[in-house]
Amino acid sequence: EAQVTQNPRYLITVTGKKLTVTCSQNMNHEYMSWYRQDPGLGLRQIYYSMNVEVTDKGDVPEGYKVSRKEKRNFPLILESPSPNQTSLYFCASSLFSGSPSNQPQHFGDGTRLSIL
Amino acid sequence: SQQGEEDPQALSIQEGENATMNCSYKTSINNLQWYRQNSGRGLVHLILIRSNEREKHSGRLRVTLDTSKKSSSLLITASRAADTASYFCATDAGDTGNQFYFGTGTSLTVIP
Numbered sequence: 001e002a003q004v005t006q007n008p009r010y011l012i013t014v015t016g017k018k019l020t021v022t023c024s025q026n027m028n029h030e031y032m033s034w035y036r037q038d039p040g041l042g043l044r045q046i047y048y049s050m051n052v053e054v055t056d057k058g059d060v061p062e063g064y065k066v067s068r069k070e071k072r073n074f075p076l077i078l079e080s081p082s083p084n085q086t087s088l089y090f091c092a093s094s095l096f097s098g099s100p101s102n103q104p105q106h107f108g109d110g111t112r113l114s115i116l
Numbered sequence: 117s118q119q120g121e122e123d124p125q126a127l128s129i130q131e132g133e134n135a136t137m138n139c140s141y142k143t144s145i146n147n148l149q150w151y152r153q154n155s156g157r158g159l160v161h162l163i164l165i166r167s168n169e170r171e172k173h174s175g176r177l178r179v180t181l182d183t184s185k186k187s188s189s190l191l192i193t194a195s196r197a198a199d200t201a202s203y204f205c206a207t208d209a210g211d212t213g214n215q216f217y218f219g220t221g222t223s224l225t226v227i228p
Contacts, residue, residue, distance in 0.1 A: 004158075031214075033216060035218070040220065041220065042204060042218045042219055042220040042221050043159075043204065043218035044218070045215055045216055045217070045218075048214065048215065048216065050214060056214065056215075058215055058216075059215070059217075088156070090158060090159070092159075096214075098146075099146040099147065099208050099214070100208050100214050100215070100216045101145070101146055101147040101148070101149060101164070101206070101207060101208035101216060102146065102147060102164075103164075104149065104161035104164060105149075105151075105159070105161060105206075105216070106161070107158035107159045107160070108158055109157060109158045110156065110157065110158055112156075
């Protein structure tokens with residue numbers, strides 16, 4: 001089954017404790033992306049990657065890191081989490097053909113992160 | 117920011133009625149997409165319309181795009197309770213990059 005898998009689904013942690021949210025897709029997609037969703041703000045792109053070893057900042061990259069060592073995986077790293085990073089996070093992937101909007105994005109089920 | 121804005125923010129209708137939601141964006145685009153999100157779940161792609169298209173249909177969905185006004189609308193006909201969800205438009209930024217931008221969403225409630 002074609003899917004984007006995120007783990008964990010829920011996490012409560014404390015300020016400053018490094019954490020990683022994993023994302024994996026089995027559709028051989030080039031484009032992968034991380035979003036955060038906050039009430040009233042919609043989804044905002046944190047980082048995206050157009051292929052292995054190619055990553056770029058989205059609208060809200062501060063406080064986050066990503067890596068793309070393999071095509072299928074795109075982990076989101078919070079080196080020193082803070083309470084303002086409490087949010088619902090989504091990973092998504094799509095084929096890439098000239099523009100990120102040429103193909104539909106496939107979303108994971110989300111990771112609800114609470115940082116105390 | 118390229119982020120689109122949906123209007124209205126919230127919409128409540130009776131089952132069987134039509135629901136229309138609008139999206140406005142700021143710069144030129146290549147394509148525009150609409151997504152649906154059931155409460156707290158991942159987004160599901162509904163329909164993609166290219167910048168050279170004016171209207172597209174998929175089942176009970178009808179999407180229009182007016183690039184001169186930088187706006188799009190999503191019409192859901194003969195709504196059902198199962199259509200209750202949030203709906204988002206999403207765009208690129210034309211030739212200026214590979215970011216992907218979502219609007220703030222319309223929350224649709226269909227009352228049985």
